[in-house]
Amino acid sequence: MHPAPQIPPCPPFIKGGWGDFAPRIYVALSALLLLALLIGVMQGAVALSPLTILKILLRSVGIPVGPVTWQAADETILLELRLPRVLGGALVGAALATAGVLFQGLLRNPLADPYIIGTSAGAGFAATVAILVLPTASVLGFGSVALSAFVGGLLAVQLVYRLARVDGRNSPATLLLAGVVVNAVLGYLGSLSILLFEGSEFRLRHIFTWLMGGIAVNDPRQLLATGPIIIVGIVVAYGCAVPLNALTVGEEGAQVLGVDLKREFRRIIALGALLTGAAVSISGLIGFLGLAVPHILRLLIGPDHRRLLPASALAGAAILVLADTAARSILAPTELPVGIFTALLGGPLFLFLLRRNGRESVWR
C-alpha cells in the first residue's frame, strides 16, 4: 500500500485570490517604463535635467517648488511637446502589445499581430485617402488623417469578421485568410488612389512616413480621447486572460472548460480592433512591436495570459518610448520613422531569446 499522498497546504498569498500574482515582474517592468519615460522627456534638442523636469511637473499641478530656475521655453517644451509625445508613445506601445497578445492567443498563431485582421489595411487606405483629399481638416484635436485611420481600421476589421463568418461562426483559419485578402485588396486600392490622384507626388512623403509609423501628438487633447480608450481596453483585455488560457487546449477544449467561445471571440476581436485603431490614430502603422513584444515576454515569463497581458502592456510602452526617443534623437533634427527602430531594437532581441531558448522555444 502506498501512503496517501501529502497535499501541501494552500500558500497564504493565494487566500485573497492573488494566486499567480508575481510582483517582481511588474515592479521590474514598471521601473523600466518609468526610466524610459524619464529618458524620453530628458532627451532632445534642449536637454532637460531630471530635477528641472520634476520641478516643472510639480509646479504645473500646483505644488510650490521654490524659485523658477529654468527658462520659460523649457516649460513649454516639456509640457506641450515632450510629455504628450512620450505619453502618446507609451499608450501606443501598450495598446499594440496588448492587441498582439490578444490576437496571438485567440488565433493560436505565432504570426498574428495587431494588424492581422485588417486594421493596418483599413487604416492605411483611409489615411492615404485623407492625406490626398483633405490633410489639414481637424476635429477635437484629431487631424482628418488620424480620425479616418481610426474609423478605417475598425471598418476593415468589421468587414473581415463578416467575410470570415461561415455557418454563423468564425474560425481562426477563415479570419486569417479573410484578413490577408482584405489587407491585400485595400493595400492595392491605396496604391491605386495614389496613382490616380492628381498632384499626389507632393504628398508621397507624408503618406510614406505615416505608413512607416511615427508618434505624432499634435494636440494634447488627442491623448484625452485615446488615453481612456486604451487604458480601459487594457483593463478589459486583462479580463480575457482566463478564456485565452483555456484556448490553449483548442476551441472545442476551451468550450468544454466552460468558455462561451462565440461571445469571447466577438469580445476579443472588438477589443483588439479598438486598441489597435486608437494606437494607429496617434502613430500611423508601427510594425513589429505588436508581434515581437508578446513573444519576448512569453519567452521571459511564460505563456500564462494573466501575467502576459499586463506585462506586455508595460514592456510595449517602455520599448516604444525608447524607440521613439532614439528615432527623434539619432539624426536630430531629422526625425526617423519609429517603426524602423522598433524593428531594429526588437528584432535582434527577439532572435536572441528565441535562439537561446532553442528546443524549449515556447511555440510548438
Place this chain on the structure above:
Amino acid sequence: MAMRPGIHLQAVHFTYPSGFGLARIELFIERGERVAILGPNGSGKTTLLKVMLGLLHPREGEVSFEGNPLERMGRAELARAIAMVPQELLLPYALTAREVVRLGRTPYLHRYRGPTCEDHEAVQAAMAATDLLSSADRPYSELSGGERQRVILAMALAQKPRLLLLDEPTRSLDLSHQLRILSLIRGLNVKHGLTVISSMHDLNLSSLYFDRLVLLSSGRIVADGPPDEVIQPDIIQEVFGVSVLVGQHPTRSIPWVTLLPDKLDLFFAREDGSAETINP
C-alpha cells in the same frame, strides 16, 4: 436503490451536413453508473459524447443532465458538471503538467481575481488522484503517452465534475498503461461515485472494467446492457462483421471474446480496384 437522474437522452436526432449522425437515441444513464460506448469506427461514439457535452445540438429530442435540459445551462455551469477527457491535447506552446491541470479550473475562475485556495487544492487533489505529483513541473511535451493521458484526466478532474466523459482513453497506450488508466477511472467511479461514460474499442477491456455497455452502429443504439447481454457472437458479427467466439473469462464471470481466424486471411487489392481474399 432509487436511481438518481444522470444524463438522459430522449429521442435524440443529430445529423452533420454530410448526412452522418445519430438517430433515435434513447439513453438514460443514472448517477454512479460506469458505461462503455462501443461500436465500429464512424458509428457515432464521439458524436454521442459531444452531444452529451452540449457541443453539438440535437436537431430533435432533448438531452438533460440531472433533470435540467443542457440548452438551458450556461457553458461554465456545464463545465462544472460535465468534464471530458479527449484523446490528446495539441498545445501551441510548452506548458508543464501542472499548468495543463490548472486549466481545468477555468469554469471556477473569476475574470479578474486570481485562483483561490479552492482552485489550488482542487489541482493538487486531481494530480494526487492521478499519481502525477512527482512529474508536476515537467513539460507536458516530454511526458510519456501514459503520463499525458493522466494529465488530461487530471485536468478534467480539476473541473470537479459529476459526470466524466472519456474518448477512447486507452488508445495508443501499452498494455500496462491501459489497465492503469482504466483502474484509475473505475476507482474514481467506485470511491467517489463519479458517473463515467467512455467510448472504447476493446470489447474485453470494456467487459472487464465497465458494468454497462452501449453498442452503436451507424448512429443507432443496437444493444445496451451488462456485458454478458451485449457481447454475443451474433451481435458482434452483425455490428463489426467479424466472427468471434464468446467464452467466459477464466477467473471472472464476464464474457471473453476470441477472434476466429477467418479474418486473418490475406487481403489483396488489385490496381483495377477489385480485391480478393486468399485463405492461406
